[in-house]
Structures are given as structure tokens and as C-alpha cells.
Amino acid sequence: MATRTWQTAWNCFREARPVVQCAFLLRYLAGALLGGPGGSLHPGRIALGAFGWFLATTAIYLFNGVADLPEDIRNGSTRPIADGRLAVETALASTGLLAAAGLVCSFALGFASGALAMVYVILGYAYSGPPFPLKKTYWSCTVTGLAGGMITYLAGFLAGGHRPDSSLLVFAGMMTLWMGGVGAVAKEFPDIEGDRSAGRRTWPIVFGVPRATRLLRLLAAGVVLVFGTLVELYTTRLLWCVVTVLVGAIAIGVTSKGLTRGESAARRRPYIAFMWTQHATHLVLGITVLATPLG
Known part of the structure; x- marks a missing residue:
């Protein structure tokens, strides 16, 4: 049972594209570092916020993997959902749990941090989900990318707790x-x-x-x-x-x-x-x- 749980968790992580997770984590930490120069950083706040952001980002890209299933199959993707290692139902359930946990961590830092995380998760859903997936057109996809990046830096800055x-x-x-x-x-x-x-x-x-x-x-x-x-x-x-x-x-x-x-x-x-x-x-x-x- 434990082995199966870990395998599912690993497949969810793989589906959510580790290289992208790393990029968003680095953005968050950059916002925190630049918002807290000198020796006045708040490591505990930053660690909790970064973990919450990681969970939220994983949820977003896991949901994107579900939404991209037809394209991934057509493109010959070897991601866990496309090749059958991760069931769509399991991925969707994991998405909800990850998003909820990420929001809890973010709201623990304060209302502003939690609100940003909520906007981030909603934006992630809007990118892939109905009624109009923003990924469908080049301009909406680009705007979503710009917004997601800036929100991440801002969230990291709030975790650092200092002025810009x-x-x-x-x-x-x-x-x-x-x-x-x-x-x-x-x-x-x-x-x-x-x-x-x-x-x-x-x-x-x-x-x-x-x-x-x-x-x-x-x-x-x-x-x-x-x-x-x-x-x-x-x-x-x-x-x-x-x-x-x-x-x-x-x-x-x-x-x-x-x-x-x-x-x-x-x-x-x-x-x-x-x-x-x-x-x-x-x-x-x-x-x-x-x-x-x-x-």
C-alpha cells in the first residue's frame, strides 16, 4: 500500500514537470531574497510559503496534464498520464488535495499571501480548464505566463516581509x-x-x-x-x-x-x-x- 502511494506521488510529480516546478520555486525564492536584503530574512515564513507555492504549482501542472491528454498522446509524450501509469481520476483527486494544501500554507502567512495563491490557482485552472482554456490562443497563453510569473515573485516578496x-x-x-x-x-x-x-x-x-x-x-x-x-x-x-x-x-x-x-x-x-x-x-x-x- 505504501509503495503504491509513493509511486502515485512520484507519477504526479513527474506529470507536473519537475523542471518547471524548479523554475517556479526559484522565482518564489528570488522574490523573497530580493525583498529581504541583509540578514533580516524570515527563513520559516519563506520555507512554508515556498512549500505551499510548490504544492499549488504542482496542482496546476497536474491538472494541465489531464487537460493536455489528447495533445500529449498525439505528440508521443511519455508523461505518466499519457502512457497510462497515472489514471486521470487519480490525477484529478490529487490536484484538489494539492491545491487545498497549498492554499492552507499560503493563508498561514497572512491574507495577502493566501489571496495571491488563490488567484494563482484560479489562473492555473483558467489556463487549462473550461469554458475557455486560455492555452487555446497564443495571446491568452502569453498573458497567463506573464501573470503567473509576476504573481510568483510578488508572493515570494510577501514571504520575505520587506519593502521592494x-x-x-x-x-x-x-x-x-x-x-x-x-x-x-x-x-x-x-x-x-x-x-x-x-x-x-x-x-x-x-x-x-x-x-x-x-x-x-x-x-x-x-x-x-x-x-x-x-x-x-x-x-x-x-x-x-x-x-x-x-x-x-x-x-x-x-x-x-x-x-x-x-x-x-x-x-x-x-x-x-x-x-x-x-x-x-x-x-x-x-x-x-x-x-x-x-x-
């Missing part, structure tokens, strides 16, 4: 654009066939792969340019974060060359570059904060 500063505003704003802009385009390239069969209107489907690729490169370059300018003007301690994003933008430019509809593995490379850049930039931020408190 230029570093928080610049980093959170630019990395939200990286997620909601660059990521929203890059993630659609590998799944064109399944998305088309499900009636989704993603960036590559609406504008074609060549134009969507050019847009991806333009967005990546734009984030680097604006990020670098703001850091130069307001918070030079984030310089190495800009350098990391610059390297990532170059990687996206290289990996997005020659994308075609018939090469699924190649079409996934820009998204991998985007995601690793996101992780690396947040880790660089953490090192920077530990080495030199931001203010």
Missing part, C-alpha cells in the same frame, strides 16, 4: 518577460502537431515556424537589451544576471536555426535553452545575494 527595491523590480520584471515572452513562444515549437489537432492557435501555428522563430530571437534580444539598460541605470549588482541572460539569448539564436516541422527533437532545443537560462540566472542571483546583499 530596485533590484526586485528590475529582476522580477525582466525575468517575467523572459518567461512570458521568450518562454511562451519557445515552448510551442515541439508540440505543433498535437496542438493543431486540438484546435490550439499557438505562435508557430498562427504565424508559421519561420516567423515565430524570428519573433523568438527578437524577444530574447529585447529582454537582454532592456535588462542591461535597467541594470546599468538602477542596480549594477545584477550585472552577472544580465550576462547569463545574454548567453542564453545567444544559445536560443543558435538552437533556433533551421527549425522545421518534422524535427521534434530539434524544435525542443530553443525551449531547453530558455529553461536552463532561467534556472542559471536565478542561481546567479542567489550567489550574488549571498555574496553581496542587495539593496
Whole structure:
């Protein structure tokens, strides 16, 4: 019985995409670190809030896995729901439990933190669920990504319990654009066939792969340019974060060359570059904060 429970929990975690869970956790912690410079952080609050956010994010992406089942099967996904290791009914029940537990943890920090978590969960449902799944169109998908990223940074900041500063505003704003802009385009390239069969209107489907690729490169370059300018003007301690994003933008430019509809593995490379850049930039931020408190 215990073995089966752990196996179900593991399959739920796998379905919820660990690499994405890590990204949201890093965003939350970044908001907390930048909101609490010096030695005045509240580790207990941050740990409880981060755990609650992790549970809520897992619930959101687990529900998304259920909603994406037809597309995942069409795209040959090996995720637990698509390949039959995790039953849809079990996933839905787990989604409810995870969301409830995440909200309890968030409300334990205060009404504002709980309210943000509730908005976050509702947004996650609206992305995948009826009556109008926001994932259906490129513009609503992008707006959802932007909102989810900024809400996560804000929730982390509230857990830190301190006033905002230029570093928080610049980093959170630019990395939200990286997620909601660059990521929203890059993630659609590998799944064109399944998305088309499900009636989704993603960036590559609406504008074609060549134009969507050019847009991806333009967005990546734009984030680097604006990020670098703001850091130069307001918070030079984030310089190495800009350098990391610059390297990532170059990687996206290289990996997005020659994308075609018939090469699924190649079409996934820009998204991998985007995601690793996101992780690396947040880790660089953490090192920077530990080495030199931001203010």
C-alpha cells in the first residue's frame, strides 16, 4: 500500500514537470531574497510559503496534464498520464488535495499571501480548464505566463516581509518577460502537431515556424537589451544576471536555426535553452545575494 502511494506521488510529480516546478520555486525564492536584503530574512515564513507555492504549482501542472491528454498522446509524450501509469481520476483527486494544501500554507502567512495563491490557482485552472482554456490562443497563453510569473515573485516578496527595491523590480520584471515572452513562444515549437489537432492557435501555428522563430530571437534580444539598460541605470549588482541572460539569448539564436516541422527533437532545443537560462540566472542571483546583499 505504501509503495503504491509513493509511486502515485512520484507519477504526479513527474506529470507536473519537475523542471518547471524548479523554475517556479526559484522565482518564489528570488522574490523573497530580493525583498529581504541583509540578514533580516524570515527563513520559516519563506520555507512554508515556498512549500505551499510548490504544492499549488504542482496542482496546476497536474491538472494541465489531464487537460493536455489528447495533445500529449498525439505528440508521443511519455508523461505518466499519457502512457497510462497515472489514471486521470487519480490525477484529478490529487490536484484538489494539492491545491487545498497549498492554499492552507499560503493563508498561514497572512491574507495577502493566501489571496495571491488563490488567484494563482484560479489562473492555473483558467489556463487549462473550461469554458475557455486560455492555452487555446497564443495571446491568452502569453498573458497567463506573464501573470503567473509576476504573481510568483510578488508572493515570494510577501514571504520575505520587506519593502521592494530596485533590484526586485528590475529582476522580477525582466525575468517575467523572459518567461512570458521568450518562454511562451519557445515552448510551442515541439508540440505543433498535437496542438493543431486540438484546435490550439499557438505562435508557430498562427504565424508559421519561420516567423515565430524570428519573433523568438527578437524577444530574447529585447529582454537582454532592456535588462542591461535597467541594470546599468538602477542596480549594477545584477550585472552577472544580465550576462547569463545574454548567453542564453545567444544559445536560443543558435538552437533556433533551421527549425522545421518534422524535427521534434530539434524544435525542443530553443525551449531547453530558455529553461536552463532561467534556472542559471536565478542561481546567479542567489550567489550574488549571498555574496553581496542587495539593496
